Amino acid sequence: MRYTPHTEAEILQMLKVIGLETVDDLFRSIPQQVQQACKLDLPGALSEMEAAELIEDLARSNYDPAGVVSFLGGGAYDHYVPAVVSQLISRSEFYTSYTPYQAEVSQGTLQAIYEYQSLICRLTGMDIANASGYDGASVSADAALMACQIRHGSEVVLISETVNPAYRKVVETYCSSSGHRIVAVPSADGATDSEKLGKLLDGKAACLIVQQPNFFGVVEDIDALGAGAGGAGALFVVVSDPIGLGILKTPGEAGADIAVGEGQAMGVPLSYGGPYLGFFATRDRYKRQLPGRIVGKTEDSRGRAGYVLTLQTREQHIRRERATSNICTNQALIALAATVYMALTGKEGFRKVAGLCLQKAHYLAERIAELPGYSLAFAKKPFFREFVVETPRPPGEIIERMLEKKFLAGIDLGKIDEKLKGKMLVTVTERRTRAQMDSFVEALGGM
Amino acid sequence: MTIPADLLYTNEHEWVSIEDGLATVGITEYAQNELGDIVFVELPEAGTEVEAMETFGTIEAVKTVADLFSPANGTVEEINTTLEDHPELVNTDPYGEGWMIKIKVREEPEGLLTAKEYKEMIT
Numbered sequence: 107m108r109y110t111p112h113t114e115a116e117i118l119q120m121l122k123v124i125g126l127e128t129v130d131d132l133f134r135s136i137p138q139q140v141q142q143a144c145k146l147d148l149p150g151a152l153s154e155m156e157a158a159e160l161i162e163d164l165a166r167s168n169y170d171p172a173g174v175v176s177f178l179g180g181g182a183y184d185h186y187v188p189a190v191v192s193q194l195i196s197r198s199e200f201y202t203s204y205t206p207y208q209a210e211v212s213q214g215t216l217q218a219i220y221e222y223q224s225l226i227c228r229l230t231g232m233d234i235a236n237a238s239g240y241d242g243a244s245v246s247a248d249a250a251l252m253a254c255q256i257r258h259g260s261e262v263v264l265i266s267e268t269v270n271p272a273y274r275k276v277v278e279t280y281c282s283s284s285g286h287r288i289v290a291v292p293s294a295d296g297a298t299d300s301e302k303l304g305k306l307l308d309g310k311a312a313c314l315i316v317q318q319p320n321f322f323g324v325v326e327d328i329d330a331l332g333a334g335a336g337g338a339g340a341l342f343v344v345v346s347d348p349i350g351l352g353i354l355k356t357p358g359e360a361g362a363d364i365a366v367g368e369g370q371a372m373g374v375p376l377s378y379g380g381p382y383l384g385f386f387a388t389r390d391r392y393k394r395q396l397p398g399r400i401v402g403k404t405e406d407s408r409g410r411a412g413y414v415l416t417l418q419t420r421e422q423h424i425r426r427e428r429a430t431s432n433i434c435t436n437q438a439l440i441a442l443a444a445t446v447y448m449a450l451t452g453k454e455g456f457r458k459v460a461g462l463c464l465q466k467a468h469y470l471a472e473r474i475a476e477l478p479g480y481s482l483a484f485a486k487k488p489f490f491r492e493f494v495v496e497t498p499r500p501p502g503e504i505i506e507r508m509l510e511k512k513f514l515a516g517i518d519l520g521k522i523d524e525k526l527k528g529k530m531l532v533t534v535t536e537r538r539t540r541a542q543m544d545s546f547v548e549a550l551g552g553m
Numbered sequence: 554m555t556i557p558a559d560l561l562y563t564n565e566h567e568w569v570s571i572e573d574g575l576a577t578v579g580i581t582e583y584a585q586n587e588l589g590d591i592v593f594v595e596l597p598e599a600g601t602e603v604e605a606m607e608t609f610g611t612i613e614a615v616k617t618v619a620d621l622f623s624p625a626n627g628t629v630e631e632i633n634t635t636l637e638d639h640p641e642l643v644n645t646d647p648y649g650e651g652w653m654i655k656i657k658v659r660e661e662p663e664g665l666l667t668a669k670e671y672k673e674m675i676t
Contacts, residue, residue, distance in 0.1 A: 394593070418615075418616065419592075419593070419613045419614075419615075419616075419617070419618045424616065424617060424618055425618050
Protein backbone atom coordinates (compact mmCIF):
# COMPACT_ATOMS: atom_id res chain seq x y z
CA MET A 107 0.00 0.00 0.00
CA ARG A 108 1.29 3.42 -0.85
CA TYR A 109 0.76 6.46 1.31
CA THR A 110 2.45 9.64 0.06
CA PRO A 111 2.21 12.50 2.55
CA HIS A 112 2.64 16.11 1.44
CA THR A 113 6.03 17.67 1.93
CA GLU A 114 6.49 20.86 3.98
CA ALA A 115 7.23 22.73 0.76
CA GLU A 116 4.01 21.50 -0.88
CA ILE A 117 1.97 22.50 2.16
CA LEU A 118 3.45 26.01 2.15
CA GLN A 119 2.76 26.27 -1.54
CA MET A 120 -0.90 25.35 -1.10
CA LEU A 121 -1.28 27.77 1.81
CA LYS A 122 0.19 30.52 -0.32
CA VAL A 123 -2.41 29.93 -3.04
CA ILE A 124 -5.26 30.52 -0.58
CA GLY A 125 -3.50 33.41 1.10
CA LEU A 126 -2.59 31.81 4.44
CA GLU A 127 0.74 31.28 6.16
CA THR A 128 0.35 28.31 8.49
CA VAL A 129 -1.92 25.28 8.78
CA ASP A 130 -3.19 26.72 12.08
CA ASP A 131 -4.57 29.67 10.10
CA LEU A 132 -7.13 27.27 8.57
CA PHE A 133 -8.73 26.92 12.01
CA ARG A 134 -8.89 30.65 12.76
CA SER A 135 -12.70 30.62 12.85
CA ILE A 136 -12.70 28.39 15.93
CA PRO A 137 -12.82 30.65 19.04
CA GLN A 138 -9.52 30.90 20.95
CA GLN A 139 -10.91 29.59 24.26
CA VAL A 140 -12.17 26.43 22.52
CA GLN A 141 -8.79 25.89 20.90
CA GLN A 142 -7.06 26.25 24.29
CA ALA A 143 -9.42 23.80 25.94
CA CYS A 144 -8.57 21.25 23.30
CA LYS A 145 -4.82 21.33 23.72
CA LEU A 146 -3.71 17.72 23.64
CA ASP A 147 -1.23 16.46 26.19
CA LEU A 148 0.38 13.75 24.11
CA PRO A 149 3.62 11.96 24.86
CA GLY A 150 6.49 12.33 22.41
CA ALA A 151 6.72 10.37 19.17
CA LEU A 152 7.92 6.77 19.23
CA SER A 153 10.16 5.09 16.71
CA GLU A 154 8.62 2.31 14.63
CA MET A 155 10.41 -0.24 16.77
CA GLU A 156 9.16 1.29 20.04
CA ALA A 157 5.61 1.62 18.70
CA ALA A 158 5.58 -2.03 17.56
CA GLU A 159 6.82 -3.14 21.00
CA LEU A 160 4.09 -1.11 22.73
CA ILE A 161 1.30 -2.54 20.58
CA GLU A 162 2.58 -6.10 20.86
CA ASP A 163 2.69 -5.69 24.61
CA LEU A 164 -0.93 -4.58 24.67
CA ALA A 165 -1.93 -7.45 22.39
CA ARG A 166 -0.27 -9.96 24.71
CA SER A 167 -2.83 -9.14 27.40
CA ASN A 168 -5.45 -10.84 25.21
CA TYR A 169 -5.74 -14.55 24.78
CA ASP A 170 -4.15 -15.90 21.63
CA PRO A 171 -7.17 -17.34 19.79
CA ALA A 172 -5.07 -20.34 18.88
CA GLY A 173 -4.46 -20.95 22.55
CA VAL A 174 -8.08 -21.23 23.70
CA VAL A 175 -10.99 -23.30 22.43
CA SER A 176 -14.07 -21.13 22.00
CA PHE A 177 -17.67 -22.13 22.54
CA LEU A 178 -18.82 -18.53 22.44
CA GLY A 179 -21.57 -17.21 20.19
CA GLY A 180 -24.51 -14.91 20.80
CA GLY A 181 -24.12 -12.89 17.60
CA ALA A 182 -20.42 -13.28 16.73
CA TYR A 183 -19.12 -16.68 15.63
CA ASP A 184 -15.79 -18.47 15.37
CA HIS A 185 -16.27 -19.75 11.83
CA TYR A 186 -13.35 -20.51 9.57
CA VAL A 187 -12.04 -17.65 7.43
CA PRO A 188 -10.52 -19.17 4.27
CA ALA A 189 -7.08 -17.86 3.32
CA VAL A 190 -8.40 -16.79 -0.09
CA VAL A 191 -10.65 -14.23 1.60
CA SER A 192 -7.79 -12.48 3.41
CA GLN A 193 -5.62 -12.66 0.31
CA LEU A 194 -8.17 -11.00 -1.98
CA ILE A 195 -9.37 -8.27 0.35
CA SER A 196 -5.75 -7.29 1.05
CA ARG A 197 -5.31 -6.14 -2.54
CA SER A 198 -4.66 -2.43 -2.31
CA GLU A 199 -7.36 -1.61 -4.88
CA PHE A 200 -9.89 -2.98 -2.41
CA TYR A 201 -8.21 -2.42 0.92
CA THR A 202 -7.74 1.33 0.75
CA SER A 203 -10.67 2.46 -1.32
CA TYR A 204 -13.65 4.12 0.32
CA THR A 205 -17.30 4.22 -0.68
CA PRO A 206 -17.15 5.52 -4.24
CA TYR A 207 -18.73 8.96 -4.30
CA GLN A 208 -17.59 9.64 -7.83
CA ALA A 209 -19.21 6.33 -8.18
CA GLU A 210 -19.13 5.46 -11.82
CA VAL A 211 -15.36 5.83 -12.00
CA SER A 212 -14.97 2.85 -9.66
CA GLN A 213 -16.37 0.13 -11.85
CA GLY A 214 -14.43 -2.62 -10.09
CA THR A 215 -15.76 -1.64 -6.67
CA LEU A 216 -19.29 -1.25 -7.98
CA GLN A 217 -19.18 -4.63 -9.70
CA ALA A 218 -18.02 -6.29 -6.50
CA ILE A 219 -20.89 -4.69 -4.58
CA TYR A 220 -23.36 -5.69 -7.30
CA GLU A 221 -22.21 -9.28 -6.99
CA TYR A 222 -22.49 -9.05 -3.20
CA GLN A 223 -26.08 -7.81 -3.54
CA SER A 224 -26.90 -10.62 -5.97
CA LEU A 225 -25.47 -13.28 -3.67
CA ILE A 226 -27.39 -11.90 -0.68
CA CYS A 227 -30.60 -12.15 -2.72
CA ARG A 228 -29.82 -15.79 -3.51
CA LEU A 229 -28.95 -16.54 0.10
CA THR A 230 -32.11 -14.97 1.53
CA GLY A 231 -34.50 -15.74 -1.32
CA MET A 232 -35.43 -12.05 -1.73
CA ASP A 233 -35.61 -9.78 -4.78
CA ILE A 234 -33.29 -6.89 -4.03
CA ALA A 235 -30.50 -6.17 -1.54
CA ASN A 236 -28.64 -3.03 -0.60
CA ALA A 237 -24.87 -2.58 -0.56
CA SER A 238 -24.81 -3.44 3.18
CA GLY A 239 -25.19 -1.71 6.53
CA TYR A 240 -22.96 -1.64 9.57
CA ASP A 241 -23.98 -4.78 11.44
CA GLY A 242 -26.90 -7.01 12.37
CA ALA A 243 -28.16 -4.58 15.01
CA SER A 244 -28.30 -1.45 12.89
CA VAL A 245 -29.91 -3.16 9.90
CA SER A 246 -32.58 -4.58 12.20
CA ALA A 247 -33.27 -1.03 13.33
CA ASP A 248 -33.31 0.26 9.76
CA ALA A 249 -35.73 -2.55 8.88
CA ALA A 250 -38.08 -1.39 11.65
CA LEU A 251 -37.95 2.19 10.34
CA MET A 252 -38.52 1.00 6.77
CA ALA A 253 -41.56 -0.99 7.86
CA CYS A 254 -42.90 2.07 9.68
CA GLN A 255 -42.51 4.11 6.51
CA ILE A 256 -44.34 1.52 4.42
CA ARG A 257 -47.08 1.00 7.00
CA HIS A 258 -47.52 4.72 7.44
CA GLY A 259 -49.83 5.34 10.36
CA SER A 260 -49.03 2.15 12.28
CA GLU A 261 -47.57 3.08 15.63
CA VAL A 262 -46.18 -0.19 16.94
CA VAL A 263 -43.06 -2.24 16.19
CA LEU A 264 -43.35 -5.80 17.50
CA ILE A 265 -40.08 -7.51 18.28
CA SER A 266 -39.69 -10.98 19.74
CA GLU A 267 -37.95 -11.34 23.10
CA THR A 268 -35.86 -14.04 21.46
CA VAL A 269 -34.12 -11.52 19.20
CA ASN A 270 -30.55 -10.68 20.27
CA PRO A 271 -30.95 -8.24 23.22
CA ALA A 272 -28.24 -5.96 21.85
CA TYR A 273 -30.18 -5.71 18.56
CA ARG A 274 -33.36 -4.88 20.48
CA LYS A 275 -31.60 -2.04 22.30
CA VAL A 276 -30.42 -0.59 19.01
CA VAL A 277 -33.91 -0.85 17.49
CA GLU A 278 -35.22 1.04 20.51
CA THR A 279 -32.60 3.74 20.10
CA TYR A 280 -33.34 4.22 16.40
CA CYS A 281 -37.09 4.35 17.00
CA SER A 282 -36.91 6.53 20.09
CA SER A 283 -37.47 9.75 18.21
CA SER A 284 -39.67 8.40 15.43
CA GLY A 285 -42.72 8.24 17.64
CA HIS A 286 -43.10 4.49 17.36
CA ARG A 287 -43.64 2.16 20.31
CA ILE A 288 -41.55 -0.98 20.58
CA VAL A 289 -43.51 -3.86 22.04
CA ALA A 290 -41.67 -7.04 23.03
CA VAL A 291 -43.35 -10.33 22.16
CA PRO A 292 -42.80 -12.71 25.08
CA SER A 293 -41.09 -16.06 24.68
CA ALA A 294 -42.17 -19.48 25.86
CA ASP A 295 -39.73 -22.35 26.22
CA GLY A 296 -37.05 -20.54 24.25
CA ALA A 297 -39.14 -19.53 21.24
CA THR A 298 -41.55 -16.72 20.38
CA ASP A 299 -44.83 -17.30 22.22
CA SER A 300 -47.29 -17.56 19.32
CA GLU A 301 -50.33 -17.35 21.58
CA LYS A 302 -49.25 -14.09 23.17
CA LEU A 303 -48.18 -12.88 19.72
CA GLY A 304 -51.67 -13.48 18.41
CA LYS A 305 -53.07 -11.04 20.97
CA LEU A 306 -50.46 -8.40 20.08
CA LEU A 307 -51.21 -8.56 16.35
CA ASP A 308 -54.16 -6.18 16.60
CA GLY A 309 -53.75 -4.43 13.27
CA LYS A 310 -51.76 -1.57 14.77
CA ALA A 311 -48.33 -3.09 14.24
CA ALA A 312 -46.14 -1.90 11.38
CA CYS A 313 -44.01 -5.05 11.58
CA LEU A 314 -43.03 -8.16 13.48
CA ILE A 315 -39.30 -8.77 13.90
CA VAL A 316 -38.05 -12.28 14.65
CA GLN A 317 -34.61 -13.88 14.57
CA GLN A 318 -33.82 -17.23 12.93
CA PRO A 319 -32.30 -19.14 14.62
CA ASN A 320 -33.06 -16.99 17.63
CA PHE A 321 -30.64 -15.71 20.25
CA PHE A 322 -30.87 -19.03 22.13
CA GLY A 323 -30.08 -21.04 19.01
CA VAL A 324 -33.68 -22.26 18.82
CA VAL A 325 -35.19 -22.67 15.37
CA GLU A 326 -38.40 -20.64 15.28
CA ASP A 327 -41.55 -21.63 13.38
CA ILE A 328 -41.20 -18.78 10.91
CA ASP A 329 -43.96 -20.02 8.62
CA ALA A 330 -46.50 -19.63 11.40
CA LEU A 331 -45.01 -16.35 12.61
CA GLY A 332 -45.03 -14.94 9.08
CA ALA A 333 -48.61 -16.01 8.48
CA GLY A 334 -49.65 -14.36 11.71
CA ALA A 335 -47.94 -11.10 10.85
CA GLY A 336 -49.33 -11.06 7.33
CA GLY A 337 -52.82 -11.76 8.54
CA ALA A 338 -52.69 -8.69 10.76
CA GLY A 339 -51.27 -6.43 8.06
CA ALA A 340 -47.85 -6.22 9.69
CA LEU A 341 -44.69 -6.55 7.66
CA PHE A 342 -42.64 -9.65 8.46
CA VAL A 343 -38.99 -8.92 9.22
CA VAL A 344 -36.67 -11.90 9.64
CA VAL A 345 -33.20 -11.47 11.12
CA SER A 346 -31.29 -14.44 9.72
CA ASP A 347 -28.00 -16.10 10.34
CA PRO A 348 -26.23 -16.60 6.99
CA ILE A 349 -24.71 -20.00 7.85
CA GLY A 350 -28.08 -21.19 9.09
CA LEU A 351 -29.46 -20.39 5.64
CA GLY A 352 -27.37 -23.28 4.38
CA ILE A 353 -30.08 -25.62 5.64
CA LEU A 354 -32.92 -23.58 7.12
CA LYS A 355 -35.82 -22.20 5.14
CA THR A 356 -34.99 -18.80 3.68
CA PRO A 357 -36.84 -15.65 4.70
CA GLY A 358 -38.03 -15.45 1.10
CA GLU A 359 -39.59 -18.90 1.29
CA ALA A 360 -41.20 -18.00 4.61
CA GLY A 361 -42.90 -14.96 3.12
CA ALA A 362 -40.71 -12.31 4.75
CA ASP A 363 -41.08 -8.73 3.56
CA ILE A 364 -37.63 -7.76 4.79
CA ALA A 365 -34.63 -10.01 5.45
CA VAL A 366 -31.70 -8.68 7.44
CA GLY A 367 -28.89 -10.15 9.50
CA GLU A 368 -25.29 -10.18 10.60
CA GLY A 369 -22.81 -11.29 7.93
CA GLN A 370 -19.79 -11.76 10.20
CA ALA A 371 -20.06 -15.55 9.92
CA MET A 372 -19.14 -15.27 6.22
CA GLY A 373 -15.38 -14.83 6.13
CA VAL A 374 -15.15 -12.00 8.65
CA PRO A 375 -12.84 -12.41 11.67
CA LEU A 376 -14.15 -11.81 15.18
CA SER A 377 -11.92 -8.72 15.65
CA TYR A 378 -13.15 -8.05 19.16
CA GLY A 379 -16.60 -7.00 17.98
CA GLY A 380 -16.15 -5.41 14.61
CA PRO A 381 -16.14 -4.18 11.91
CA TYR A 382 -19.02 -6.48 11.03
CA LEU A 383 -21.61 -6.58 8.28
CA GLY A 384 -25.31 -5.86 8.13
CA PHE A 385 -27.04 -7.41 5.12
CA PHE A 386 -30.43 -6.11 4.05
CA ALA A 387 -32.78 -7.51 1.42
CA THR A 388 -36.42 -7.01 0.53
CA ARG A 389 -39.13 -7.57 -2.09
CA ASP A 390 -39.15 -5.65 -5.35
CA ARG A 391 -42.31 -3.73 -4.43
CA TYR A 392 -40.55 -2.12 -1.45
CA LYS A 393 -37.38 -1.12 -3.31
CA ARG A 394 -38.09 2.59 -3.02
CA GLN A 395 -38.14 2.37 0.76
CA LEU A 396 -34.96 0.31 0.92
CA PRO A 397 -32.30 2.26 2.85
CA GLY A 398 -28.61 2.41 2.05
CA ARG A 399 -26.60 2.32 -1.13
CA ILE A 400 -27.82 0.24 -4.06
CA VAL A 401 -25.62 -0.65 -7.02
CA GLY A 402 -27.38 -1.19 -10.31
CA LYS A 403 -26.28 -2.63 -13.63
CA THR A 404 -26.90 -0.75 -16.87
CA GLU A 405 -25.40 -0.06 -20.30
CA ASP A 406 -23.24 2.83 -21.35
CA SER A 407 -23.73 4.79 -24.59
CA ARG A 408 -21.80 2.09 -26.48
CA GLY A 409 -23.91 -0.74 -25.15
CA ARG A 410 -21.27 -2.06 -22.76
CA ALA A 411 -22.30 -3.27 -19.30
CA GLY A 412 -21.59 -0.76 -16.55
CA TYR A 413 -22.39 -0.31 -12.86
CA VAL A 414 -23.89 2.72 -11.12
CA LEU A 415 -25.31 3.78 -7.80
CA THR A 416 -29.03 3.76 -8.39
CA LEU A 417 -32.34 4.80 -6.85
CA GLN A 418 -30.41 7.56 -5.15
CA THR A 419 -33.54 9.61 -4.64
CA ARG A 420 -34.19 7.44 -1.56
CA GLU A 421 -31.10 8.71 0.11
CA GLN A 422 -30.52 11.63 2.38
CA HIS A 423 -28.26 13.58 0.03
CA ILE A 424 -31.36 14.05 -2.12
CA ARG A 425 -34.40 13.35 0.04
CA ARG A 426 -32.84 14.90 3.17
CA GLU A 427 -34.96 14.55 6.27
CA ARG A 428 -37.47 12.35 4.46
CA ALA A 429 -34.90 9.74 3.50
CA THR A 430 -35.56 6.25 4.83
CA SER A 431 -32.28 6.23 6.70
CA ASN A 432 -29.28 8.40 7.37
CA ILE A 433 -26.88 5.71 6.22
CA CYS A 434 -24.93 6.93 3.21
CA THR A 435 -22.14 4.42 3.10
CA ASN A 436 -21.64 0.67 3.35
CA GLN A 437 -19.19 -1.86 4.78
CA ALA A 438 -17.46 -2.22 1.42
CA LEU A 439 -14.39 -4.20 2.49
CA ILE A 440 -16.31 -6.46 4.86
CA ALA A 441 -19.00 -7.03 2.26
CA LEU A 442 -16.25 -7.99 -0.16
CA ALA A 443 -14.91 -10.52 2.33
CA ALA A 444 -18.40 -12.00 2.59
CA THR A 445 -18.72 -12.00 -1.21
CA VAL A 446 -15.47 -13.92 -1.61
CA TYR A 447 -16.62 -16.35 1.08
CA MET A 448 -20.01 -16.88 -0.58
CA ALA A 449 -18.48 -17.34 -4.02
CA LEU A 450 -15.80 -19.68 -2.71
CA THR A 451 -18.05 -21.75 -0.45
CA GLY A 452 -21.06 -21.89 -2.75
CA LYS A 453 -24.44 -23.42 -2.13
CA GLU A 454 -23.03 -26.89 -1.43
CA GLY A 455 -20.37 -25.51 0.84
CA PHE A 456 -22.92 -23.58 2.86
CA ARG A 457 -24.96 -26.75 3.24
CA LYS A 458 -21.89 -28.62 4.47
CA VAL A 459 -20.79 -25.94 6.94
CA ALA A 460 -24.33 -25.65 8.29
CA GLY A 461 -24.59 -29.44 8.52
CA LEU A 462 -21.40 -29.60 10.57
CA CYS A 463 -22.59 -26.85 12.92
CA LEU A 464 -25.91 -28.61 13.39
CA GLN A 465 -24.46 -32.04 14.08
CA LYS A 466 -21.60 -30.89 16.25
CA ALA A 467 -23.86 -28.71 18.38
CA HIS A 468 -26.25 -31.61 18.90
CA TYR A 469 -23.37 -33.93 19.78
CA LEU A 470 -22.04 -31.56 22.41
CA ALA A 471 -25.49 -30.76 23.77
CA GLU A 472 -26.20 -34.46 24.25
CA ARG A 473 -22.90 -35.08 25.99
CA ILE A 474 -23.28 -32.07 28.30
CA ALA A 475 -26.83 -33.10 29.19
CA GLU A 476 -25.44 -36.44 30.37
CA LEU A 477 -23.32 -34.71 33.01
CA PRO A 478 -24.85 -34.65 36.50
CA GLY A 479 -26.47 -31.30 37.23
CA TYR A 480 -26.56 -30.20 33.58
CA SER A 481 -29.65 -30.12 31.36
CA LEU A 482 -30.81 -28.49 28.16
CA ALA A 483 -32.99 -25.50 28.94
CA PHE A 484 -35.24 -25.82 25.88
CA ALA A 485 -34.92 -29.54 25.30
CA LYS A 486 -38.11 -29.87 23.26
CA LYS A 487 -37.13 -27.26 20.66
CA PRO A 488 -35.02 -27.78 17.52
CA PHE A 489 -31.76 -25.84 17.63
CA PHE A 490 -28.94 -24.86 15.29
CA ARG A 491 -25.30 -24.24 16.28
CA GLU A 492 -26.19 -22.88 19.75
CA PHE A 493 -28.06 -24.15 22.76
CA VAL A 494 -28.80 -23.12 26.33
CA VAL A 495 -27.78 -25.27 29.28
CA GLU A 496 -28.96 -25.10 32.87
CA THR A 497 -25.91 -25.37 35.08
CA PRO A 498 -25.43 -26.90 38.54
CA ARG A 499 -23.29 -23.93 39.60
CA PRO A 500 -23.60 -20.24 38.56
CA PRO A 501 -22.47 -20.00 34.90
CA GLY A 502 -20.08 -17.19 35.86
CA GLU A 503 -18.14 -19.56 38.10
CA ILE A 504 -18.03 -22.28 35.45
CA ILE A 505 -16.85 -19.85 32.80
CA GLU A 506 -14.05 -18.61 35.04
CA ARG A 507 -12.85 -22.09 36.02
CA MET A 508 -13.03 -23.34 32.43
CA LEU A 509 -10.97 -20.38 31.28
CA GLU A 510 -8.14 -21.63 33.47
CA LYS A 511 -8.34 -24.82 31.42
CA LYS A 512 -8.21 -22.74 28.21
CA PHE A 513 -11.86 -23.05 27.27
CA LEU A 514 -14.18 -20.14 26.52
CA ALA A 515 -17.14 -22.06 27.87
CA GLY A 516 -20.10 -19.89 26.94
CA ILE A 517 -22.17 -16.83 27.76
CA ASP A 518 -23.68 -16.27 31.20
CA LEU A 519 -27.22 -15.34 30.16
CA GLY A 520 -28.04 -14.12 33.66
CA LYS A 521 -25.74 -11.17 33.00
CA ILE A 522 -27.94 -10.13 30.08
CA ASP A 523 -31.30 -10.81 31.68
CA GLU A 524 -32.14 -11.54 35.33
CA LYS A 525 -34.82 -13.97 34.21
CA LEU A 526 -32.16 -16.14 32.56
CA LYS A 527 -30.07 -16.67 35.69
CA GLY A 528 -28.41 -20.04 35.87
CA LYS A 529 -28.42 -20.48 32.09
CA MET A 530 -25.43 -20.57 29.81
CA LEU A 531 -25.37 -20.20 26.00
CA VAL A 532 -22.97 -22.63 24.31
CA THR A 533 -22.02 -22.46 20.62
CA VAL A 534 -20.41 -25.03 18.34
CA THR A 535 -19.16 -24.02 14.90
CA GLU A 536 -17.67 -26.27 12.22
CA ARG A 537 -14.23 -25.46 13.64
CA ARG A 538 -14.75 -27.42 16.83
CA THR A 539 -13.33 -30.94 16.63
CA ARG A 540 -14.64 -34.00 18.37
CA ALA A 541 -11.46 -34.09 20.47
CA GLN A 542 -12.02 -30.50 21.58
CA MET A 543 -15.66 -31.20 22.44
CA ASP A 544 -14.78 -34.36 24.36
CA SER A 545 -12.06 -32.50 26.32
CA PHE A 546 -14.59 -29.77 27.05
CA VAL A 547 -17.09 -32.22 28.46
CA GLU A 548 -14.37 -33.93 30.48
CA ALA A 549 -13.27 -30.59 31.94
CA LEU A 550 -16.85 -29.63 32.78
CA GLY A 551 -17.48 -32.98 34.40
CA GLY A 552 -14.28 -32.84 36.38
CA MET A 553 -15.12 -29.59 38.16
CA MET B 554 -42.30 26.90 -23.54
CA THR B 555 -45.99 26.04 -23.80
CA ILE B 556 -48.34 27.60 -21.28
CA PRO B 557 -51.93 26.80 -22.34
CA ALA B 558 -54.13 29.83 -21.87
CA ASP B 559 -57.19 27.85 -20.76
CA LEU B 560 -55.45 26.45 -17.65
CA LEU B 561 -54.75 27.93 -14.22
CA TYR B 562 -51.41 27.60 -12.41
CA THR B 563 -49.85 27.44 -8.95
CA ASN B 564 -46.60 29.16 -8.03
CA GLU B 565 -45.20 25.65 -7.51
CA HIS B 566 -45.57 24.86 -11.22
CA GLU B 567 -48.72 22.74 -11.17
CA TRP B 568 -51.43 23.34 -13.77
CA VAL B 569 -55.13 22.93 -13.02
CA SER B 570 -58.15 22.39 -15.24
CA ILE B 571 -61.50 22.65 -13.45
CA GLU B 572 -64.79 21.38 -14.84
CA ASP B 573 -67.97 20.70 -12.88
CA GLY B 574 -66.17 20.70 -9.54
CA LEU B 575 -63.52 18.23 -10.72
CA ALA B 576 -59.96 19.60 -10.90
CA THR B 577 -57.37 17.80 -13.04
CA VAL B 578 -53.79 18.50 -11.94
CA GLY B 579 -50.37 18.01 -13.47
CA ILE B 580 -47.05 19.82 -13.71
CA THR B 581 -46.10 22.35 -16.38
CA GLU B 582 -43.77 21.90 -19.31
CA TYR B 583 -41.37 24.30 -17.64
CA ALA B 584 -41.31 22.12 -14.51
CA GLN B 585 -40.69 18.84 -16.34
CA ASN B 586 -37.93 20.50 -18.29
CA GLU B 587 -36.24 21.69 -15.09
CA LEU B 588 -36.54 18.29 -13.44
CA GLY B 589 -35.21 16.23 -16.32
CA ASP B 590 -36.14 12.62 -17.01
CA ILE B 591 -38.89 11.60 -14.63
CA VAL B 592 -38.41 8.12 -13.21
CA PHE B 593 -41.14 7.88 -10.62
CA VAL B 594 -44.31 9.68 -9.52
CA GLU B 595 -45.68 8.98 -6.05
CA LEU B 596 -49.41 9.66 -5.95
CA PRO B 597 -51.96 9.41 -3.12
CA GLU B 598 -54.71 6.82 -3.01
CA ALA B 599 -58.17 7.71 -4.27
CA GLY B 600 -60.23 9.00 -1.38
CA THR B 601 -57.36 10.91 0.22
CA GLU B 602 -58.21 14.39 1.50
CA VAL B 603 -55.98 17.14 0.13
CA GLU B 604 -55.47 20.74 1.21
CA ALA B 605 -54.61 23.74 -0.92
CA MET B 606 -50.84 24.21 -1.18
CA GLU B 607 -50.14 21.07 0.85
CA THR B 608 -48.19 18.22 -0.78
CA PHE B 609 -50.16 15.39 -2.34
CA GLY B 610 -47.21 13.41 -3.62
CA THR B 611 -43.67 13.53 -4.94
CA ILE B 612 -42.02 13.38 -8.33
CA GLU B 613 -38.60 11.88 -8.86
CA ALA B 614 -36.05 12.61 -11.50
CA VAL B 615 -32.71 10.79 -11.49
CA LYS B 616 -30.96 13.16 -9.13
CA THR B 617 -33.78 15.01 -7.41
CA VAL B 618 -37.13 14.67 -5.70
CA ALA B 619 -39.74 17.42 -5.71
CA ASP B 620 -43.01 17.82 -3.85
CA LEU B 621 -46.32 18.05 -5.71
CA PHE B 622 -48.73 20.65 -4.32
CA SER B 623 -52.49 20.50 -4.43
CA PRO B 624 -54.11 23.62 -5.90
CA ALA B 625 -57.34 23.12 -3.96
CA ASN B 626 -59.09 21.63 -0.94
CA GLY B 627 -60.93 18.44 -1.71
CA THR B 628 -60.83 14.68 -2.13
CA VAL B 629 -58.76 12.72 -4.61
CA GLU B 630 -61.23 11.14 -7.02
CA GLU B 631 -58.90 9.48 -9.49
CA ILE B 632 -55.17 9.05 -10.09
CA ASN B 633 -53.32 8.45 -13.35
CA THR B 634 -52.16 4.87 -12.85
CA THR B 635 -50.43 4.84 -16.25
CA LEU B 636 -47.68 6.93 -14.69
CA GLU B 637 -46.65 3.90 -12.59
CA ASP B 638 -45.19 2.16 -15.62
CA HIS B 639 -44.77 5.23 -17.80
CA PRO B 640 -43.53 8.15 -15.72
CA GLU B 641 -41.91 9.57 -18.85
CA LEU B 642 -45.36 10.75 -19.99
CA VAL B 643 -44.87 13.68 -17.64
CA ASN B 644 -41.96 14.74 -19.85
CA THR B 645 -43.50 14.00 -23.25
CA ASP B 646 -47.08 15.16 -22.62
CA PRO B 647 -47.26 17.16 -19.38
CA TYR B 648 -50.65 18.75 -20.11
CA GLY B 649 -52.27 15.65 -21.58
CA GLU B 650 -51.36 12.05 -20.79
CA GLY B 651 -49.04 13.26 -18.03
CA TRP B 652 -51.96 14.35 -15.82
CA MET B 653 -51.61 13.18 -12.25
CA ILE B 654 -54.73 13.42 -10.11
CA LYS B 655 -58.33 14.53 -10.29
CA ILE B 656 -59.67 16.29 -7.22
CA LYS B 657 -63.30 16.72 -6.30
CA VAL B 658 -62.99 20.27 -4.96
CA ARG B 659 -64.90 21.49 -1.90
CA GLU B 660 -65.01 25.06 -3.13
CA GLU B 661 -63.62 27.16 -5.95
CA PRO B 662 -59.83 27.35 -5.43
CA GLU B 663 -58.31 30.76 -4.75
CA GLY B 664 -54.99 32.38 -5.49
CA LEU B 665 -54.28 30.51 -8.71
CA LEU B 666 -52.33 32.22 -11.50
CA THR B 667 -53.52 32.84 -15.02
CA ALA B 668 -51.38 31.71 -17.93
CA LYS B 669 -50.10 35.27 -18.29
CA GLU B 670 -49.19 35.54 -14.60
CA TYR B 671 -47.47 32.14 -14.67
CA LYS B 672 -45.48 33.15 -17.74
CA GLU B 673 -44.33 36.28 -15.92
CA MET B 674 -43.34 34.19 -12.93
CA ILE B 675 -41.07 31.89 -14.87
CA THR B 676 -39.35 34.57 -16.92
